[in-house]
Amino acid sequence: MATVSKTAQGESASAGSRATQLALTALLGLFVIGFVGFSHAEVVHNAGHDYRHSMAFPCH
Amino acid sequence: MTIFRNAVFAAAIAGLFAGLVMAAMQSFATVPLILEAETYEGAEAPAHDHGPAAATPAAPAAEAHSHEAEAWAPADGFERFAFNVLANVVTGLGFALVLIAASELAGGIANWRQGLFWGFAGFAVFTLAPGLGLPPELPAMPAADLFARQVWWIGTVAATAAGLALIAFRGTAALSILGVVLLVAPHIIGAPQPETHETPVPADLHHRFVVAVTVTNLLFWLVLGAAVGLLRQRFLAEPERLSGRLA
Numbered sequence: 001m002a003t004v005s006k007t008a009q010g011e012s013a014s015a016g017s018r019a020t021q022l023a024l025t026a027l028l029g030l031f032v033i034g035f036v037g038f039s040h041a042e043v044v045h046n047a048g049h050d051y052r053h054s055m056a057f058p059c060h
Numbered sequence: 061m062t063i064f065r066n067a068v069f070a071a072a073i074a075g076l077f078a079g080l081v082m083a084a085m086q087s088f089a090t091v092p093l094i095l096e097a098e099t100y101e102g103a104e105a106p107a108h109d110h111g112p113a114a115a116t117p118a119a120p121a122a123e124a125h126s127h128e129a130e131a132w133a134p135a136d137g138f139e140r141f142a143f144n145v146l147a148n149v150v151t152g153l154g155f156a157l158v159l160i161a162a163s164e165l166a167g168g169i170a171n172w173r174q175g176l177f178w179g180f181a182g183f184a185v186f187t188l189a190p191g192l193g194l195p196p197e198l199p200a201m202p203a204a205d206l207f208a209r210q211v212w213w214i215g216t217v218a219a220t221a222a223g224l225a226l227i228a229f230r231g232t233a234a235l236s237i238l239g240v241v242l243l244v245a246p247h248i249i250g251a252p253q254p255e256t257h258e259t260p261v262p263a264d265l266h267h268r269f270v271v272a273v274t275v276t277n278l279l280f281w282l283v284l285g286a287a288v289g290l291l292r293q294r295f296l297a298e299p300e301r302l303s304g305r306l307a
Contacts (some may be wrong), residue, residue, distance in 0.1 A: 023161070024064055025071075026157065029153070029158035032157070037223070050147075055187075057275065060197075
């Protein structure tokens with residue numbers, strides 16, 4: 001990861017750090033969606049069954 | 061990690077709100093239709109059994125047979141409802157994180173009205189495009205191999221998102237044309253289809269379900285987009301000024 005400056009008041013994070021953090025944000029989001037919506041673990045499938053159907057995620 | 065922290069904070073609020081709205085909509089719009097469709101599943105199979113396909117993606121999914129050890133499943137009634145709410149809230153956070161990351165890279169959502177347009181984009185990417193090839197399906201309906209469908213679904217979402225981004229944020233004609241190609245390509249490749257579409261589920265029930273899923277997803281994305289638009293000014297517009305307050 002690029003230098004994540006512990007920004008002092010008023011100093012903004014560098015563009016590279018900003019992009020890295022936003023990429024991390026997206027990855028975390030995709031991981032969460034993937035786990036709840038796409039995990040093949042049967043317990044996870046059963047718990048989120050109605051949700052998967054209601055979101056038109058591939059199910060069964 | 062100020063931006064990351066603020067993004068997660070804003071996503072938690074927007075995702076919680078949109079997820080609760082979605083769960084409420086589902087409880088009267090989609091879940092009753094799912095329960096109705098489950099009555100068409102083989103009488104010998106318990107409601108939650110979806111056959112070997114759920115556990116082993118390589119197995120053909122068309123036939124459902126109960127298997128030896130039943131995995132845990134929430135009990136019908138409140139428990140099932142509660143887990144549906146939980147799934148909605150957790151993935152609401154996930155979708156909010158993705159939406160915030162994408163929109164911040166494009167300059168951020170200025171207000172709730174602009175958020176509606178980002179919501180439309182999210183709806184197009186996550187519901188409309190994959191739903192063309194793989195329409196929302198009910199229990200007791202035949203489907204192709206689960207893993208193949210998941211691959212097509214994820215590929216379609218990625219291609220649609222990239223296509224829309226190329227058209228919206230890159231000024232050249234060539235990249236816009238590439239964007240259109242990316243939007244269309246998954247549908248030329250085609251989604252994995254079952255060998256037969258024969259199902260005991262009445263066509264009318266399925267049609268109502270497709271409409272319910274599509275409309276509830278549209279509303280979910282509009283609420284999420286508007287919520288992110290409203291929250292941005294507070295949490296993301298000036299992250300450096302916020303670091304003191306949220307530390």
